[in-house]
Amino acid sequence: MKIKQEVNDFVKRSLDRHLRLAVTGLSRAGKTAFITSLVNQLLNSSTQDNLPLFESSRNKQLLGAKRIPQTNLMVPRFDYDLAIEQLNATPPQWPEPTRDVSEIRLAIRFTPKKGARRLLKSTATLYLDIVDYPGEWLLDLPLLDMSFEEWSQSQMQLLKGEKAGSELRSTLAKQWLVKLNHFDMFAPANENRVAELAKAYTDYLHACKDAGLHWVQPGRFVLPGELIGAPVLQFFPVEIETDDNGKPVTEIKRSSGYAMLRSRFNEYKKKIVKAFYQEHFSTFDRQIVLVDCLQPLNSGYDSFMDMSGAISQLMQSFKYGRNSILKRLFSAKIDKVLFAATKADHVTPDQHVNMVSLLQQLVHEAWQHVSYEGIDMECISLASIQATMPGYAQAGETTLQAIKGTTLAEETITLFPGEVPPKLPQREYWQGNGFEFYQFRPLVIPHDQALPHIRMDKALQFLLGDKLR
Numbered sequence: 001m002k003i004k005q006e007v008n009d010f011v012k013r014s015l016d017r018h019l020r021l022a023v024t025g026l027s028r029a030g031k032t033a034f035i036t037s038l039v040n041q042l043l044n045s046s047t048q049d050n051l052p053l054f055e056s057s058r059n060k061q062l063l064g065a066k067r068i069p070q071t072n073l074m075v076p077r078f079d080y081d082l083a084i085e086q087l088n089a090t091p092p093q094w095p096e097p098t099r100d101v102s103e104i105r106l107a108i109r110f111t112p113k114k115g116a117r118r119l120l121k122s123t124a125t126l127y128l129d130i131v132d133y134p135g136e137w138l139l140d141l142p143l144l145d146m147s148f149e150e151w152s153q154s155q156m157q158l159l160k161g162e163k164a165g166s167e168l169r170s171t172l173a174k175q176w177l178v179k180l181n182h183f184d185m186f187a188p189a190n191e192n193r194v195a196e197l198a199k200a201y202t203d204y205l206h207a208c209k210d211a212g213l214h215w216v217q218p219g220r221f222v223l224p225g226e227l228i229g230a231p232v233l234q235f236f237p238v239e240i241e242t243d244d245n246g247k248p249v250t251e252i253k254r255s256s257g258y259a260m261l262r263s264r265f266n267e268y269k270k271k272i273v274k275a276f277y278q279e280h281f282s283t284f285d286r287q288i289v290l291v292d293c294l295q296p297l298n299s300g301y302d303s304f305m306d307m308s309g310a311i312s313q314l315m316q317s318f319k320y321g322r323n324s325i326l327k328r329l330f331s332a333k334i335d336k337v338l339f340a341a342t343k344a345d346h347v348t349p350d351q352h353v354n355m356v357s358l359l360q361q362l363v364h365e366a367w368q369h370v371s372y373e374g375i376d377m378e379c380i381s382l383a384s385i386q387a388t389m390p391g392y393a394q395a396g397e398t399t400l401q402a403i404k405g406t407t408l409a410e411e412t413i414t415l416f417p418g419e420v421p422p423k424l425p426q427r428e429y430w431q432g433n434g435f436e437f438y439q440f441r442p443l444v445i446p447h448d449q450a451l452p453h454i455r456m457d458k459a460l461q462f463l464l465g466d467k468l469r
């Protein structure tokens with residue numbers, strides 16, 4: 001009896017699997033909504049039938065899922081209960097914005113169907129860690145290969161509007177540049193003065209974000225988490241003349257303001273950027289990148305181009321080639337990356353195809369490179385938490401596809417929000433045309449029902465399907 005039990009335990013252990021799934025996207029892309037829905041769908045999977053595209057759910061292999069304590073005790077817990085509480089409020093509300101990395105762990109029990117596992121007629125468990133982290137952190141990767149001088153020069157070009165598409169930035173940067181002009185970087189360092197200018201620089205980065213721009217560097221300045229006020233987040237680019245080797249032509253005294261900025265920049269690279277890749281990123285097995293294409297379409301050309309740049313930048317983190325920065329830091333593990341255009345319920349179902357092709361274009365260039373490195377990639381559109389219902393509206397004689405939902409101001413409306421361009425739009429697209437994508441509040445859902453969604457099952461199939469066979 002005892003031996004049988006031991007054999008069973010052994011078999012069970014060898015069938016169990018672990019997977020670390022990372023969820024990222026730029027601010028407001030829909031990360032919290034996605035994780036909340038993913039956890040909710042899995043917790044309800046044994047009793048509800050709303051995941052037809054998720055093979056193990058369709059085949060009734062999923063026995064159930066429960067939350068268990070996470071193993072990484074240094075990272076805050078993803079607050080699933082709070083998110084559900086807010087979605088169940090009267091009227092329902094979207095979960096609060098989140099600002100830092102967090103994680104949650106699920107144990108998913110299933111009946112394996114294939115090969116040896118089937119013969120053993122055992123059940124197995126997939127331990128799934130889901131990690132939520134800001135996509136902005138991935139925008140800092142190129143810093144690792146830059147000196148303070150190089151970084152300063154590249155940022156200055158943006159601040160002064162010398163790079164294509166940087167007009168909006170340069171307008172927002174005007175005041176800060178005036179302040180910088182009064183800063184004598186070769187004089188002995190004055191910490192308070194540096195802190196003051198760094199604060200003004202951070203305000204400028206926030207102004208960029210508020211204006212719909214996503215590509216801000218250093219990324220941690222706008223999402224400081226517990227590092228708020230720390231000197232490692234107090235530096236800024238300066239205008240410096242360099243020689244052919246990229247070294248400043250002026251002699252830099254160790255006590256100068258310039259030396260202080262440079263050493264903080266180097267510290268930021270080491271303690272923040274490098275540490276994130278080594279401590280977090282290197283542990284991920286799979287990645288989903290959430291992209292809100294609709295908000296930049298609403299905001300205009302600059303915002304869209306900026307988002308496009310940020311996505312290409314973000315893709316660099318999946319370049320595992322021989323000469324990549326990442327290769328020097330750790331050996332790659334990620335084998336699947338899913339790109340998902342979120343909030344698909346903001347447009348009519350006939351526009352979902354366009355959402356996917358637009359997203360494919362956004363990631364196209366880097367896509368080719370990544371698939372070359374052997375990572376499996378896919379683009380889909382989804383709504384983690386569906387807030388509208390598809391329907392029809394009458395415009396004179398013609399019947400049009402429409403969506404119906406309740407706005408954040410509690411007004412129920414039926415509308416056709418517009419067409420999503422299937423390709424990267426040209427500047428002219430915004431002239432006259434414009435997009436009007438409304439925000440809707442979540443639907444009222446009975447407490448015992450899983451959250452309504454669009455294609456969460458497809459995402460689950462891509463990300464977990466092969467681990468639950």
Ligand SMILES: Nc1nc2c(ncn2[C@@H]2O[C@H](COP(=O)(O)OP(=O)(O)OP(=O)(O)O)[C@@H](O)[C@H]2O)c(=O)[nH]1
Pocket residue numbers: 025026027028029030031032033034094095096097098099134342343344345346382383384385386387388439440
């Ligand atoms: N209609 C609809 N709106 C969504 C959906 N997912 C997210 N949203 C909207 O997008 C907003 C941002 O979603 P979050 O999930 O908080 O996004 P996030 O990426 O976690 O944002 P930060 O934590 O601020 O970076 C929500 O408050 C909703 O208004 C969805 O599936 N459908």
Ligand SMILES: [Mg+2]
Pocket residue numbers: 031032033096097098099
């Ligand atoms: Mg969030």
